[in-house]
Amino acid sequence: MARRSSCMALLVLILALSAQLGASDLSPGYYGSSCPNLESIVRGVVTQKMDDTIRTIGSTIRLFFHDCFVEGCDASVLIRSTPGNPTEMDADDNKSLAFEGHETVRVAKEAVEAACPDLVSCADILTIATRDAIALSGGPFYPVELGRLDGLSSTASSVAGKLPQPTSTLNQMVAMFRAHGLNMSDIVALSAAHTVGLAHCGKFRDRVYGSPADATLNPKYAAFLRTKCPADGSSDPMVLMDQATPALFDNQYYRNLQDGGGLLASDQLLYNDNRTRPLVNSWANSTAAFSRGFVAAIVKLGRVGVKSGSDGNIRKQCDVFN
Ligand code: HEM
Ligand SMILES: *[C@@H]1O[C@H](CO)[C@@H](O)[C@H](O)[C@H]1NC(C)=O
Ligand SMILES: *[C@@H]1O[C@H](CO)[C@@H](O)[C@H](O)[C@H]1NC(C)=O
Ligand SMILES: *[C@@H]1O[C@H](CO)[C@@H](O)[C@H](O)[C@H]1NC(C)=O
Numbered sequence: 476m477a478r479r480s481s482c483m484a485l486l487v488l489i490l491a492l493s494a495q496l497g498a499s500d501l502s503p504g505y506y507g508s509s510c511p512n513l514e515s516i517v518r519g520v521v522t523q524k525m526d527d528t529i530r531t532i533g534s535t536i537r538l539f540f541h542d543c544f545v546e547g548c549d550a551s552v553l554i555r556s557t558p559g560n561p562t563e564m565d566a567d568d569n570k571s572l573a574f575e576g577h578e579t580v581r582v583a584k585e586a587v588e589a590a591c592p593d594l595v596s597c598a599d600i601l602t603i604a605t606r607d608a609i610a611l612s613g614g615p616f617y618p619v620e621l622g623r624l625d626g627l628s629s630t631a632s633s634v635a636g637k638l639p640q641p642t643s644t645l646n647q648m649v650a651m652f653r654a655h656g657l658n659m660s661d662i663v664a665l666s667a668a669h670t671v672g673l674a675h676c677g678k679f680r681d682r683v684y685g686s687p688a689d690a691t692l693n694p695k696y697a698a699f700l701r702t703k704c705p706a707d708g709s710s711d712p713m714v715l716m717d718q719a720t721p722a723l724f725d726n727q728y729y730r731n732l733q734d735g736g737g738l739l740a741s742d743q744l745l746y747n748d749n750r751t752r753p754l755v756n757s758w759a760n761s762t763a764a765f766s767r768g769f770v771a772a773i774v775k776l777g778r779v780g781v782k783s784g785s786d787g788n789i790r791k792q793c794d795v796f797n
């Protein structure tokens with residue numbers, strides 16, 4: 476009896492693990508012998524792209540998030556549309572993905588192909604480039620798990636409803652993240668990516684000009700934002716999301732929230748809601764605690780919907796299927 480129930484327990488465990496869609500096949504040493512210079516090649520490209528423009532930092536990190544949340548971390552977001560077949564890139568939520576992220580992955584893939592042809596997936600290159608953009612802008616350096624395959628499908632319609640919006644409530648975000656195995660602390664941790672990069676005025680205009688304007692927005696900050704964004708929306712410029720340290724991946728994001736200085740409504744609510752405020756306060760205080768929380772969360776993000784076996788392949792070029 477005891478043996479049978481432990482067999483059952485093992486079976487349940489195996490089923491539960493295999494339900495994680497290949498995530499358990501990931502390992503930091505995956506290309507250790509097949510492409511030993513992989514990480515230094517990618518880091519070289521990210522370093523150079525960051526020297527060219529700070530837009531590289533935010534656009535690369537956001538690209539990784541949008542990839543993982545739609546069809547899993549499988550580089551499906553990178554596929555270019557062809558006439559009549561709009562891909563994820565053409566979905567409304569992707570229209571504002573800055574091209575620098577795609578460009579960083581494209582150049583990195585070329586450099587990697589020259590050294591290790593047909594071996595390294597675009598999904599893994601994007602994962603490494605994201606870690607490097609974070610680490611090279613002052614954020615934590617963490618080992619990246621590797622071994623993802625590139626996905627075989629990318630459609631604009633698959634994006635609908637998968638990505639959080641600046642107007643999302645905390646409950647809506649919790650539901651979206653939970654669907655990918657991420658919890659409320661992970662939302663607070665990953666949102667700190669908004670410590671770098673820019674957002675279009677259209678994503679927060681109502682907070683500044685609405686009647687009434689958003690009362691949780693610091694009035695001085697609101698006045699500053701009015702100088703940056705035309706009231707009538709006649710143009711839609713971009714604004715740095717962290718005015719204090721725009722190109723540093725740090726915990727300034729949380730101090731901004733404490734000061735009513737979150738740019739998006741979805742940022743500020745993390746301080747306004749008493750379920751997440753304690754975490755905001757403790758990570759505002761401690762870089763070490765923030766780094767631990769962030770690394771745990773972004774590693775979990777990298778495991779979402781990983782493809783293996785016949786569900787994927789190694790793309791030759793990241794923006795077209797083989
Ligand atoms: C929690 C819910 C989230 C919401 C509602 C949200 C929403 C947004 C919006 C509206 C923008 C501005 C886009 C634009 O105007 O061009 C943005 C930018 C950005 N987001 Fe998020 N985001 C969320 C989570 C995340 C996560 C988890 C990450 C990555 C770990 C991330 C990384 C970024 C980055 C780096 C930018 C700047 C992009 C750039 O500079 O080009 N976001 N986000
Ligand atoms: C959070 O706020 C709500 C409403 O303001 C209140 O009812 C609740 O008790 C608070 N919860 C905690 C944990 O402070
Ligand atoms: C933040 O640090 C200050 C000063 O060290 C301390 O008094 C406060 O309790 C800390 N707050 C949190 C939430 O950790
Ligand atoms: C959420 O996930 C993090 C790891 O990312 C973990 O440390 C934390 O304990 C989890 N929180 C809850 C409430 O399960």
Ligand SMILES: CC(=O)N[C@H]1CO[C@H](CO)[C@@H](O)[C@@H]1O
Nearest residue numbers: 564565566569570572573574
């Ligand atoms: C980065 C990128 O290619 N974005 C595309 C998103 O969709 C718009 C609208 O179709 C394209 O113009 C962008 O090029």
